[in-house]
Amino acid sequence: MQRTLIKSATVISMDDAIGDLNTGDVLIEGSRIVDVRPSIELGSGASETEIVDGKGRIVIPGLINAHMHTWQTGLRGYAANWTLLEYFRHMHAGLATVFRPEDIHIATLVGALNQINCGTTTLVDWCHNNPTPDHTDAAVRGLIESGIRGAFFHGSPKPEPKPGEPHFSEVPHPRREIERLLAGPLADRDGLVTLGLAILGPHYSTLDVAMHDFRLARELKLIASMHQGGGPAKTPGGWEKLIEAGLVGPGANIVHGNDLPDDLLDRLVDLGVSFSVTPENEMIQGHGFPITGRLLKRGVRPTIGIDLESVLAGDLFGVARIALSMQRALDNAESRKESGTIPATTTIPVREALRWITTEGARMLGREDQIGSLTPGKLADLVVINASDLNLVPVHDPVATVVMQTGLANIEAVMIGGAWKKRNSRLLVEGLEAKKELLAQSGRRLVQDIERQGRAA
Secondary structure, eight states, rough: EEEEOOOOEEEOOTTTTTTTEEEEEEEEEEEEEEESSSOOOGGGGGGEEEEEOOTTEEEEEEHHHHHHHHHGGGGGGTTTTOOHHHIIIIIIGGGGGOOHHHHHHHHHHHHHHHHHTTTEEEEEEEEEEOOSHHHHHHHHHHHHHHEEEEEEEEOOOOOOOOOOOOGEEEEEOHHHHHHHHHTTTTTTSSSEEEEEEEOHHHHHHHHHHHHHHHHHHHHHHEEEEEOOOOOSSSSSSSSHHHHTOOOOOOTTEEEOTTTHHHHHHHHHHHHTTTEEOOOHHHHHTTTTSSSSHHHTTTOOOOEEEOTTTTOOOOOOOHHHHHHEEEEEEOOOOOOHHHHOOOOSSSSSSSSHHHHHHHHHHHHHHHHTTOOOOOOTTTOOOOEEEEEETTTTTTTTHHHHHHIIIIOOGGEEEEEEEEEEEEETTTTOOTHHHHHHHHHHHHHHHHHHHHHHHHOOO
């Protein structure tokens, strides 16, 4: 069995029982962490163990990106100047309709590889451009080929209906397709890539569809994740009816939620619903201010997602910083309004933001016993940061260094399930240049096809 010992690193375990180690060792056997403490002596097993010098390095749990539409990787930056309404019109009713399965595959593959490169070890791929089983299979194949730990959230397209077709809000989530995936490539519920549902929810579907989809998720014991926000709800009062039917509870995940009224937010929190915010994109496209602070006041933490690389960068550290900075700014403004001055001390410490992209992501996925912290027995998903880099020296507070100053250039190594996916600041993947060229070709063709359609119309 492969053994790896990372020695003499600064270890931020995100495990309250272990804490932070200014100088510590992490021992990995096979796919799992077996020990984390100040010093580990190997004894007779030393010759069979890879020793990694951790001096000048910070080791943290692998990051968990709680929400990303990875199928849009080939359109990076294309939607940067769109509002949410333009995005609905130009992306879902436009560009999405000209995607072929091979476009979905290369976008998902390269998007997931980029997430690994940036320190993400678990990606929630919210795939809602899968009009055929071939599109779905291409996305799943891309995730698996990348080597990332993935949660494939199976969604549904949102084109404008053709004559005689129902509006997407009237179409229940396809049971047969979900059962096919559970019997096939995503059968292992503890596998590297697992299945969840990206349903419409009461904001984007009729009540009958929402009821059907919630029941499907509960029957199959799958997470039901849904967008909430962006214009008027398709089913006003839908949440209340779902709650009355006993369908809302742990396993339901709300993305965004900017427009949720306080009383409904209280009920959803009490019922154990989880929340994923995508702060940078929410502010850019017009969703509203992230609900980070509203959740914290209710005793729950958010998870954080990138959302759209068609709009912004795929760097989860950057998005976590934005979430932290935005909420501190809102708290500071509220304090000024109430007392005429800013708070006596910061309202949110930096460690909170690190929880949002590690332990909380694991909790949302129901995998807190497997990932999210450097804990003996958990899967060996971790990131090694070169703290001797020019932009990080000197390190006074390792957590602050990680949250406030670390970027892509500092990600020296990434391990997923005990296997190195990045070493010496280089992704361990064959044919990367060819993959990048395929992505570029896909992106160019998509744009050309939609522009051709526009001229023809």
